[in-house]
Amino acid sequence: MDTTRATLESVAARAGVSRQTVSNVLNSPHLVRPETTDRVRAAIDALGYRPSSAARQLRTGRSRVVGLRLEPVHDGINGAVLDRFLHALTESAQARGYRVMLFTAPDDEREIAQYRELLDTADLDAFVLTSTHRHDTRAAWLAEHDVPFVTFGRPWEQADDHPWVDVDGAAGTRAAVEHLRRLGHERIAYLGWPDGSDVGEDRAAGWASAMVEAGHDGALLRRLHARVPDGVAAGAQAVERVLADAAPTAVVCASDSLALGALTVARTRGSALAVVGFDDTPVAAAVGLTSVAQPLTEAAHRALDLLLDQLDGTGGARSREVLLAPHLVERASSRTP
Amino acid sequence: MDTTRATLESVAARAGVSRQTVSNVLNSPHLVRPETTDRVRAAIDALGYRPSSAARQLRTGRSRVVGLRLEPVHDGINGAVLDRFLHALTESAQARGYRVMLFTAPDDEREIAQYRELLDTADLDAFVLTSTHRHDTRAAWLAEHDVPFVTFGRPWEQADDHPWVDVDGAAGTRAAVEHLRRLGHERIAYLGWPDGSDVGEDRAAGWASAMVEAGHDGALLRRLHARVPDGVAAGAQAVERVLADAAPTAVVCASDSLALGALTVARTRGSALAVVGFDDTPVAAAVGLTSVAQPLTEAAHRALDLLLDQLDGTGGARSREVLLAPHLVERASSRTP
Numbered sequence: 001m002d003t004t005r006a007t008l009e010s011v012a013a014r015a016g017v018s019r020q021t022v023s024n025v026l027n028s029p030h031l032v033r034p035e036t037t038d039r040v041r042a043a044i045d046a047l048g049y050r051p052s053s054a055a056r057q058l059r060t061g062r063s064r065v066v067g068l069r070l071e072p073v074h075d076g077i078n079g080a081v082l083d084r085f086l087h088a089l090t091e092s093a094q095a096r097g098y099r100v101m102l103f104t105a106p107d108d109e110r111e112i113a114q115y116r117e118l119l120d121t122a123d124l125d126a127f128v129l130t131s132t133h134r135h136d137t138r139a140a141w142l143a144e145h146d147v148p149f150v151t152f153g154r155p156w157e158q159a160d161d162h163p164w165v166d167v168d169g170a171a172g173t174r175a176a177v178e179h180l181r182r183l184g185h186e187r188i189a190y191l192g193w194p195d196g197s198d199v200g201e202d203r204a205a206g207w208a209s210a211m212v213e214a215g216h217d218g219a220l221l222r223r224l225h226a227r228v229p230d231g232v233a234a235g236a237q238a239v240e241r242v243l244a245d246a247a248p249t250a251v252v253c254a255s256d257s258l259a260l261g262a263l264t265v266a267r268t269r270g271s272a273l274a275v276v277g278f279d280d281t282p283v284a285a286a287v288g289l290t291s292v293a294q295p296l297t298e299a300a301h302r303a304l305d306l307l308l309d310q311l312d313g314t315g316g317a318r319s320r321e322v323l324l325a326p327h328l329v330e331r332a333s334s335r336t337p
Numbered sequence: 338m339d340t341t342r343a344t345l346e347s348v349a350a351r352a353g354v355s356r357q358t359v360s361n362v363l364n365s366p367h368l369v370r371p372e373t374t375d376r377v378r379a380a381i382d383a384l385g386y387r388p389s390s391a392a393r394q395l396r397t398g399r400s401r402v403v404g405l406r407l408e409p410v411h412d413g414i415n416g417a418v419l420d421r422f423l424h425a426l427t428e429s430a431q432a433r434g435y436r437v438m439l440f441t442a443p444d445d446e447r448e449i450a451q452y453r454e455l456l457d458t459a460d461l462d463a464f465v466l467t468s469t470h471r472h473d474t475r476a477a478w479l480a481e482h483d484v485p486f487v488t489f490g491r492p493w494e495q496a497d498d499h500p501w502v503d504v505d506g507a508a509g510t511r512a513a514v515e516h517l518r519r520l521g522h523e524r525i526a527y528l529g530w531p532d533g534s535d536v537g538e539d540r541a542a543g544w545a546s547a548m549v550e551a552g553h554d555g556a557l558l559r560r561l562h563a564r565v566p567d568g569v570a571a572g573a574q575a576v577e578r579v580l581a582d583a584a585p586t587a588v589v590c591a592s593d594s595l596a597l598g599a600l601t602v603a604r605t606r607g608s609a610l611a612v613v614g615f616d617d618t619p620v621a622a623a624v625g626l627t628s629v630a631q632p633l634t635e636a637a638h639r640a641l642d643l644l645l646d647q648l649d650g651t652g653g654a655r656s657r658e659v660l661l662a663p664h665l666v667e668r669a670s671s672r673t674p
Contacts, residue, residue: 026457041453065438065459070427080619083420090407090439099459100439101402102427116378120363122402122436232623260623267604282417283620286569286597 006049015043030097063123066093066307069111070102071131080281081294082130085152088300089128096304098125112141119147126307132156132164134198148310150303154323156198163306163320165299169199169278170206172292172326176252176276177210179290179328183335185274186214189224189248191238191258203254203278224248228258235261243273250274250334256281259289263333274334288332295324343386352380367434400460401435403644406442406451408468417618418631419467422489425637426465433641435462449478456484463644469493469501471535485647487640491660493535500643500657502636506536506615507543509629509663513589513613514547516627516665520672522611523551526561526585528575528595540591540615561585565595572598580610587611587671593618596626600670611671625669632661 105111132153154166193200223246226238235258253259259277266273280293442448469490491503530537560583563575572595590596596614603610617630
């Protein structure tokens, strides 16, 4: 392909459009009608024109690239949630003329070092942060350096004030309890994570408040609540203990991993224990596990809205804090036997 | 941050290093010792220096960005394989000073349209292609336009001659048969996909050749071989049919989805049927399914080797065709009962 002679002007002349239209096809393709885009592309091909993104970037000061940290694969079952968010974010960004660039970092400090390197060497426009947590130093660094960003995950401390999108975990476990109560269950246990996870406490709180409203007292709730590290084996062990100690007829879990452990115990025993998981992972669909589903496509779309508001100065009075409601996907594991 | 006054020279002077060292920290960080990098970064911070990647790119003609299509999420169980490849590719690229940029496309034609747009607007250096298939038009387009690329997946037609990395599927199913035969199984069935998938035919061939070597004739093999669309329910139905028709004591499957269906049938019946899956997905680990594991970290690393050979003109006599051996992860589903 000969890339030296063609210019923006010669492409415009051949396609019978203005220079601005050729520029739009290259820089803001979503603004141009498909037929026009096709004609301009044909001219670009015929002439072998190859614009430089570097030249464009010097001109516009915008790379139209958003950075996202790819989290390490811990538990393949629950990790699928962030991979699905990544898919949705990539599609939503592309439809709006943006791209997603990935990086990895093992902790906040090295994630910030990556921000720095990416801003230095790749001129990213913005970042999407996931897995917000207490003592999270990332948001403050980005704010201080005037870098647009949004978090998927709410800030867990008052001090943090930035745009975010999150899913209402408490509403999800509350919906699970209400579903089970409609099926006649009263002694509904909860398998959750150890202290120290804000996401975990949020999910536990939804179960606890629904149980209190149903008239159960704190002493019973404490016996029905197991705190265990996430994982299938941990879920199996925990449900054995809770079954022996508090005789629940149903269990709501903080994750599909814990729920899969509980379900395996129930099925092995031929027990009628109803089980509800969280995150509606592929495993849940595969084994017939009722689970709380996060609206990941909407979360990605709304996160991009909040980013583009900052990049384009649009948005105005739109709220910068978006809490989305999850919904329950009902399957065989919670049906009355 | 004041970004207007600092220059490469002032950063170099403050850090007590050469301009080239500052440039290396920014453009080839893997070449610089960590202590030196820290010193240069401190000077960059103190002076508020912010180099422009666009300016650098105009100078070097290299973006150090590699494009990868994110595949649509079809079956969450098997899709996890490409997500794990993506994680490994991102880490391996980052360690070598490259970044991964994502895009999506529903078919080859629109994937090629994305190559064009990415080359026009983001100056990517190279692409990594996944899911190679017959009548694949992508490789020819990239070769014709002199764009460096590598495929994860071998070319399935003679005409294609380009660097690739793949995993030997036939070796995987052969290892599964040999494992089952060591455990005393002889009538070993195979649940595979319908005609038309080269990956599927490769995996089926490994099972078939190992069975022929074990002395089984073609007539029996035909009865032991079920061809079904991928999925948990399809696997369950197919194994019911094969059990009724050919009475196998073990079954090797083309995917963990099919294997999970077979395993569910076996466990529900209290049957001693041994089951082996393919891809060692998180579901396999969760339910105790023996499965063939692809070496995805090595695949990503070798794919990058082949890309960097093209970008840097290194590699020399290194083979451009890399076929990696999978290995069997043994779990409860194939143990003698």
